[in-house]
Amino acid sequence: MILSVQDLTITRGGIPVLEGLNFALEPGRALVLRGPNGVGKTTLLRTVAGLQPPLEGRVDCPPETIAYAAHSDGLKAMLSVTENLRFWADVFGQKDISAAISAFDLEALADRMAGTLSAGQKRRLGLARLLVTGRPIWVLDEPTVSLDTASVQMFAEAVRAHLKGGGSALIATHIDLGLEEADVFDVGPFRAKPRAAQAGAFDEGFL
Template identity: 65%
Template sequence: MELNVSDLSVSRGGIAVLEGLSFSILEGEALVLRGPNGSGKTTLLRTIAGLQPPLRGTIGLEREAMAYAGHSDGIKSVLTVRENLQFWADVFETGAIDPALQAFDLSALENRPAGGLSAGQKRRLGLARMVVSGRPVWVLDEPTVSLDLASVAMFAEAVRAHLAAGGLALLATHIDLGLSEARMLDVTPFKAIPPEIDDFDGDFL
């Protein structure tokens, strides 16, 4: 399993934000995207995950190999923790959800409606979807939002387990996850050059 990105350019609102990105992530590897707010990390992740088309370039992996977690937790508040994970297990056509409950310390909360969880607990439930997905490629956008230090460490262990099982991960985060083995990629040098605006009056001279 390998994710290959070649000469990729991505846009937000029809305007290029990043261009000329090329990188590869091998089985068992994690790549962490860095860059200031608004630099295009979310747009890049959404493009790689197949949620929007690239301006140009290629993404050498099928969308069906990827599981994406964005800013939304992707949970249904009226369902219990277990029912939420079972819903996603059915969507991804995978098996037991107990490993996901254990990985994110949710077993004691499994019968609680998701709407009654704290922000951090909701985030852990949302991230537990990645384990349930059974997909080898995790694409994660600011996954540690609302998590305390203990939960950040818990998430890092889940990523390590995923990598050890032959998966790979692409993450955007400003937080040090303690994943010393992860490679870093600063997207700032790939910022797209804005198009020049013609002098409107010049058209009439």
């Protein structure tokens, strides 16, 4: 087991949104989160990634093992595609960026400034960052936004290769990625019962 979530209750704006969550990720497996918009999938991913604390329960995983990718592509507009990937590789203590460029078909764009890319190209570059982190757990929030059909398949292949290499992925998406190694977890039944807002509301700064 590489990641374990136990009896987790999470809040948004200090108000509990999901409670009683229990699941685990093992090497080589993916877990796809499903549920209606606004149910709390993003809040759950942020909590698992350590960006906000849970109200109750715990998330257990080895330190420095999670790479988180959300709606922002996390790019520096005035750096080229290559320079962006080298920047993130340096942040995570990695060297090789060639696999990331190849996996997301970025060779022809290698010298282009990130700020000049289309939305889909920026998304591909943002996702390519995952491959230069060297981290085994990918936590991904709607990663296929702005991707065309071919790019979605490219992303699915990257996830599949990550899983075959012993990594794991927790993904919120409405797209069927065709991953045989993936299980589906519907968070809808875990909506929290109405409660008063919690003092502190630490997560409000991230809304």
